[in-house]
Amino acid sequence: MGSVGSQRLKESSVAGTPDRTVVTSFGFEGLQLEARAAAAEAAREQSLRARGILTSMDSEEEPVPDDRYHAIYFAMLLAGVGFLLPYNSFITDVDYLHHKYPGTSIVFDMSLTYILVALAAVLLNNVLVERLNLHTRITTGYLLALGPLLFISVCDVWLQLFAHDQAYAINLAAVGTVAFGCTVQQSSFYGYTGMLPKRYTQGVMTGESTAGVMISLSRILTKLLLPDERASTLIFFLVSVGLELLCFLLHLLVRRSRFVLYYTTRPRDSRGCQAGYRVHHDVAAGDIHFEHQAPAVAHSDSLDSPAHEVGCCPLTLSTPPALLLHRYVVARVIWADMLSIAVTYFITLCLFPGLESEIRHCVLGEWLPILVMAVFNLSDFVGKILAALPVDWRGTHLLACSCLRVVFIPLFILCVYPSGTPALRHPAWPCIFSLLMGISNGYFGSVPMILAAGKVSPKQRELAGNTMTVSYMSGLTLGSAVAYCTYSLTQDAHSSCLRTANGSISAGP
Structure with a gap:
């Protein structure tokens, strides 16, 4: 009788498994694991509430946050501006480049350098999407875009510290650095806005076109107001640095907004974690899930990347x-x-x-x-x-x-x-x-x-x-x-x- 009862208990435990092909617990060990998982889940939810972040259950009860005054959309539009603004800054002052490097293919060399480095950067970012924090990648991209702009503005345009050939090579190196940073930033932002409503992805792409218009107007105005070519170019670059810095600061503010957190935390909180690995491949729906089912309390770093589960190992x-x-x-x-x-x-x-x-x-x-x-x-x-x-x-x-x-x-x-x-x-x-x-x-x-x-x-x-x-x-x-x-x-x-x-x-x- 005891063996029969034990066998029935084991069978009921297997039948209660969400997927019959994956057995996560047996007998009384299963009850203990479920109790531990429930305790860990409660601790995780308490930790999230302490940080002011809603769980999936809470998000269903709470109303969807509003984008008041379209501030989030405007920030995403400026994010798109930040992708292409540094590169446009380098090639739009074509009059200065032709005057400083006459008889050379400086603009073509910059374009070729940018595209080749950008392709390598987007491939690398695609490989590291699960390994590096999303906002770490975006922040690194902004810093790699701001650094060369400020360096060329001060050291090359203003102080003119380099010889002709050195300045030529340094400008190409600066464009390559900008290409790497902006492309990592751009690729990460498209994944970032992909979790938001569709209009925000459209806002980012509109910002990319806005960058060209803004930089063209900036160059025209600085050239009209300042006849001195060197002074107008310096002001032109400094304006670009200021705009890029504004885009960066808005990103730091928006990423912690209630609106963004509502959409970026829902994908990670949509299912709980149990013990063991489970791989679901739904061929008909074209969907795949990789879940690590070891219960754990969420760490603060996991909240920054949509490629990671809250309370779970990487997706x-x-x-x-x-x-x-x-x-x-x-x-x-x-x-x-x-x-x-x-x-x-x-x-x-x-x-x-x-x-x-x-x-x-x-x-x-x-x-x-x-x-x-x-x-x-x-x-x-x-x-x-x-x-x-x-x-x-x-x-x-x-x-x-x-x-x-x-x-x-x-x-x-x-x-x-x-x-x-x-x-x-x-x-x-x-x-x-x-x-x-x-x-x-x-x-x-x-x-x-x-x-x-x-x-x-x-x-x-x-x-x-x-x-x-x-x-x-x-x-x-x-x-x-x-x-x-x-x-x-x-x-x-x-x-x-x-x-x-x-x-x-x-x-x-």
Whole structure:
């Protein structure tokens, strides 16, 4: 009888297991483990309440916090500004660079350095997403962006401590450092905002376009108000440092706000922890969960990263096969969005800024590429705002629309080829094409990033954001590589205007 009763007790313990394929306790040992787990859970909830952080049960009872005065949205928009502001600061003062480094390809070298380092940085950040604290990565990115800006402002522009060749190399090194910091910051922020409502991801991407507009206006104003080129450039860089510092301070304030904590703590508190490892792979839903079920009281550091459970060990197993499996399942769900954003930025980088900056007109001269690029920046900003419209896109339809943008490549080529007498020589053509390309780039470059976060579970949104950034950077890199092929089409564009002018002079009386 005793053995039969013991056997029934064991069977009932197994039947009560959440997953019959995973046995976590037997007999009276199971009762003891459950008691310990319950005590640990109570201690964990008490610790969270002491820190003012809601558990999942509390969050269901409490109303959703409001974004009063849209302050969180504004902070996320400035976060997007902070991604691209340092790099735009280096390449927007093109007049100063051409004056200081005449006859060199300084702007092209900066662009190439930025893209290569940024690709390496986003791959590294994607590897370390489960190992390093989210806010540690963001803070490090801000510091790596602020440091080079301040260093170049003081030591190179103001004090001019370096020789010509040294300054050239130091500027490239500064751009590389900025690229690493800003890309880690950008990739982490997309995972961060992926846990918030969709409009905040759109706000971040709108901020990226805002950075170009703000820096362009800053350069125009400093150049108009200060005739001295060195002084205007110094003030220009210091304004950029101030804006970047403002973005950093707002991040430090917002990360502890009740609104952000409500959304970033829910994914971690959604299920309790028991003893042992459990791996759930739902192929139909494209979802995967890695849970460590050893009860533990939460530590303060675990609250800072959505890649970590509160009261649990890291969400994903630390073994490489498990990490690869996690990424595979996430990519399997958002593959169409990954391809959409990669194709969008690939087509854009094939033409901008390379080919667009080489478009010439014998009357407008250098003003035409400036106008064309300005039209692109403004229309890209409009496109990112339009991405906030509630349109229910299917992934395949989004990918098809992104691929249709390939028509811009032959259209822009016709604006520069044949060299000297292009088929579409009127300056209105490149402006119209740039307007359409900018709007479509802003829209189809933002919508996939916004939708991808909603297709995975809350726990996987940071990883989904990082995965989308890998696709984004891959498109940028491939587009920049293909852009080399377009330079040969514009080699004689400027000289043809000179030949035409000389021919008109010689033909005159």
